[in-house]
Amino acid sequence: MEESKQEIQSLTNQELISKVDFLAKEERRITVEVLRFLREIERRQLFAELGYPSLFAYCTKALRYSESAACRRIEAMRAMRDTYEIESKLESGELSLSVVTQARATLRQFEKSARTKVEAEKRKDVMLSMCGKSKREAEKSLAIEFPAALPLAPIVQRETFRGTTRVTLEFNEDEMKVFEEIRRLSGRPQNLKETLLRIAAKELTQLKKARGETPVRRKQSPSPAVEKKEAAPSAIHSSKERRRAIPVAIKRFVWENAGGRCEYRNPRGERCEGRHALEYDHVAPVSLGGLSNRDNLRVYCRQHNALSANRLLGSKLMAAYIPALR
Template identity: 25%
Template sequence: MGRSSCVLRRAKLACDASSMDNATEFTKRLVELLRSERHAMAEFLVALAEFDRRGLWRQRGHTSLFSFLHRELKLSAGSAQLRKTAAELIQRYPAVEGALREGKLCLSSVCELAKVVTTDNCSEILPRFFGLSSRDAAAVAVSIRPVENPPRREIVVPVRSAAPVVASRDAAQAAPAQVISFHAHEVAPESCRSEPVPALLQPPFDPAPAPKSSSVDWLDGDQARMHLTVSKAFLKKLEAARDALSHSMPGASRETILEAALDELLAERDRRKGLTARPQMKPRPSTRPGRHIPAHVRREVWARDGGRCTFVLASGECCGSTHRLELDHIVPRACGGVSTVDNLRIRCKGHNLEEARRVFGDALVDAYAGTGGGRGAPLLGAAEAHRLTRSATPASSTGALPRRGSGGPPRNAAAAAGTS
């Protein structure tokens, strides 16, 4: 018995030593792989920086480096933005490349570094971001340059709710739409700047387990946080309105879009009640009749192209953007092209400008862009586009609202060159 137990003990010690050796070797292997991963990421970012510097994403049919990373390399939006920011920093500050290679700087902290780094302070503040998480890096960035107007977050989350108890056959036949909890903005009390917003919508029913349909939490005297429950149809209309206002209000938040809609509603009410001057019954004569595109032509082009940019990327994928849409002349006006359905197509602003560059060259387009002519001709009015969207296409895509009193559509570089 004593001899057998001794043998078993030796076998156990041998197994433990073998396991320890395996764990040590495995750890070494993981360290090597991690080092190679950092090196590969750094090499990728250096190559990406050169790719961006030469503007090669344009040759692939994209309007930005982000579009190339997201659409062609199939990176998520967050991953694409991180790599884009890192590539831009590498171009400006070579020290960032070394920090990434050595693992001192991670991608998640790059965006925070980009907010505060300059040529003068790079050598001083770069080490302060070494080894930090994104949260810690954000705190360091704020300590270096406090944010005057903290950014707001907009959150749209689905809400699971039990089916309501119906009391009649008619109520049972009316199936309620799926509801979504829409938080207009989520900000800390100290960042309050906007006016309180009234509750706009009431859902068709009040599910028992769900919170109340709308509520207003006052943060201070000038700011409130509003919570309301809306349908998917409401969100589609909201995104359609954002597209419609993408020319006059680029990058507008949902709060800004809703406020603009309320302004339009109140102005229309005042006009109907005679509280404001009546609109001009006769349209103003166009000061540039040769550039006028008839409304029926715009509507037909919209229906044919589905209210989306029809540019085809080098990968064979259609752009399909519904943002800042413009009309592009296939044969430019400067080359004798006419404003007919067959000679018009829908392009987003970026691809419209790229077409102008291809036809007329960078120098001419940059000259117009440098004089502030960076606004494209809107495709349709918001109300008309929304009506066509509902009747012709399921997508919530619209053109941009023309500026009131402009007397005609604004111009951008492509329009000035005769391609939009």
């Protein structure tokens, strides 16, 4: 099956062309096959069981896809799940992973900026109208159809070899005028980056003041994601909620004990690397009489919190909270 260098060199032009044509088709077929498997892995939440905080982490770490390759595959897999017809279009090459990713990103931005939901039927039409388009052509037609999505064009961030981050920003005329006005009123030429950094520094000082943080960095405080879950005392009414509420001192203890990382370990004992969307998880759930004390609490990422709840309370009940299980 696999040709050596000599064998390839001895092929006729015709053979060379038809062989590479065959291989490109195989490549697409295998890609779609990978997507089908990813869909099932997501449905079973298997990546969480293996100790990954997300399907994305699983794709980059376990399957060794680059971040952008993982992103494109996950987007295409979800598009395939939403619209059955996409599968064959990907396989035939009429749709590419990057065009599908682009279309889904535009739809998301449109929904966010227009504060509306695009109906399933319309989504399908949009996706299928991308068939045969290059990435550039797709971008163009999406921009015409969803102008509202434009101001939220993604901010491109790239790490450079120097260890810095290069950010590409796109401003429309009105947005750019703000900076021109600042330049005009201050009477001196200003570098856009400096202006943005000055504004950011002011914002940071204000936020620190509002949150009672001194300018000196505190050693390790609970992340905002966890802090958010704290209910105001007046919001606590039922006895169940009272049991669920976790005293701040206990939270701090549990958080520091976990080192601000998800504590889940897979069957091989490897620990999850999740540091985002962390939640306090009751080892014995509140609904089964579990208490909010040091021994019964741990820090889990959202995926692993859901996984443990799922195991304890039965998947039927939890299916309502995890879309992929429905």
